Amino acid sequence: MYTGPIEQTPGGPPAGNGVGPQPPQDRMNGETLRRVVTVANPQGLHMRPAAAFAKAAREYRSTVTVCRDDRSVNGKSQLDLLLLAAEPGARLVLEVSGDDAPSALDALGVLLESVFDDDDSGDPPPKG
Numbered sequence: 001m002y003t004g005p006i007e008q009t010p011g012g013p014p015a016g017n018g019v020g021p022q023p024p025q026d027r028m029n030g031e032t033l034r035r036v037v038t039v040a041n042p043q044g045l046h047m048r049p050a051a052a053f054a055k056a057a058r059e060y061r062s063t064v065t066v067c068r069d070d071r072s073v074n075g076k077s078q079l080d081l082l083l084l085a086a087e088p089g090a091r092l093v094l095e096v097s098g099d100d101a102p103s104a105l106d107a108l109g110v111l112l113e114s115v116f117d118d119d120d121s122g123d124p125p126p127k128g
Helices: 047-057 077-084 101-113
Strands: 032-038 063-068 069-076 091-097
Touching: 032 101, 047 077, 047 101, 063 101, 069 101, 091 101
Parallel strands: none
Antiparallel strands: 032 091, 063 069, 063 091
């Protein structure tokens, strides 16, 4: 029987005794990947591109954060993205961490750097 001190791991069960189940690894605590992107859309990151970005970001398990200057927002929230007030040419930092971070970083970076198609020619003009 072991009678020495037991080391505590922060937020977890006692470590060092090898008895009992160990806590699972948190997948979201991996390395954060970053990419600097420039908003290419002529209207900036307005409602429709923000909605498209947030929808695409929600398809990934990774945490997605978009930063501009000293403000960081949840990349999976359309309204948060609008708070960045990112006009054409704005430089944003895309941060992604999690299991699928490399693929999320690539796809979401391309989305921010692309020109969003605002052609509504298929829709009738609003009445009134």
